[in-house]
Amino acid sequence: MPVVELVAAGYAYEDGPAVLADVGFGIPAGRALVLLGRNGAGKTTLLRLLSGGLRPGSGELRLDGERVRHDRAGLTRLRTSVQLVTQDPDDQLFAASVEQDVSFGPMNLGLPEEEVRARVAEALAALDIEVLRDRPTHLLSFGQRKRAAIAGAVAMRPRVLILDEPTAGLDPHGQERLLTALGRLRELGTTVVMATHDVDLALRWADDAAVLVPGGVRTGPVAELLADGELLAAAGLRLPWATAVAGLLRERGLLAPDAPAPRTPEALEAWAAAAR
Known part of the structure; x- marks a missing residue:
């Protein structure tokens, strides 16, 4: 059973055409999954539906097989299992220091101070940014802000971590450091989902792929899907x-x-x- 799953889901923004229609898509535990599609294909919309940021206009979202209610209790339950990190880290960083920012989510869960400190230390170590603990967030480099934003999500100890274009804007060294950190998270048991249009990165990093094409989503082993020239052409991607x-x-x-x-x-x- 998928950890989190969209069933016959559709979504349209106000006064706009449908972005997604009748989508069935689930995230299994323990796999590195990449979501691929051209710009404007609906990747970000799909991720926001999976993380509860948007409510399906049709169909439903399920967590562990149960329908997610989009009320306070239902979304709190979802977000203890699923965390989304957006493409721009400045959308998520707002506290004065890295430590304060990373501690914000666990504190909102009402956890004891000792538990919050343990989670912050664990997240900073996982993203290899312990030395940035006391650094003001506005003095971080772009790559450091990316990893700090991910650390804030990791401190929630989600079962599924969803990343929207995490390597966008990073130089090759920054990309390697981030991929190393993501590998460390996988070793700790976190299921990682990455949205990208970089097919080379997808083939290198992922176990499975989900490719957005007109009319739906194709899923399967990454090497198999990314060898399908017709599928990639339909998705506006290259080999x-x-x-x-x-x-x-x-x-x-x-x-x-x-x-x-x-x-x-x-x-x-x-x-x-x-x-x-």
């Missing part, structure tokens, strides 16, 4: 470079049809060294 390279290698008989394809430049280099 990942690794998939294109693997296809070329197979055409030339250099890679067996059932052999796993290298997903990163490092993996390709290692394959080439072994094949010499």
Whole structure:
């Protein structure tokens, strides 16, 4: 059973056409899942529906198989399990220091001070920003603000962490540090969902993919979906470079049809060294 799930869900903004219609989409525990689609395809809307920020115009949202009520009690129950981090960290950072910001959510749960401190320390360590604990949030770099915003969500100890374009605006070094932090969260048992239009990142990072196409969502193993040229064309996406390279290698008989394809430049280099 998915942890959180949309069933026959639809949504339209006021005075606008439907953004999503009859969507069925669930997030299983323990998998790294990437949500892919062109800009304007409805990725952010879908994430806000899953996290309770928007209420489905039709269909319903379920948590552990039970319908989520969009009242105070229902949304509190949802947000102890599911946390969304938006694309712009400045939408979520508002306290004077990193520690104060990260502690805000646990304090609102009415937890004892000792428990709040433990959660803050745990979140800062998971995102590798302990040294920023007392830093004013307005003095952080963009990448530091991204990780601080994620730490605030992690301090809630959600079962599902949803990230909207988390690597947008980061340089390559910042992306690597963030991906390392996300790997650490997965090791601690958090299910991580990432929305992006970066197919190379998706193939490298995710176990499963959900691809937004006109008329719905296609889900499955990331390597399988991102090798489907017709699906990617319908979604306005391109083939990942690794998939294109693997296809070329197979055409030339250099890679067996059932052999796993290298997903990163490092993996390709290692394959080439072994094949010499």
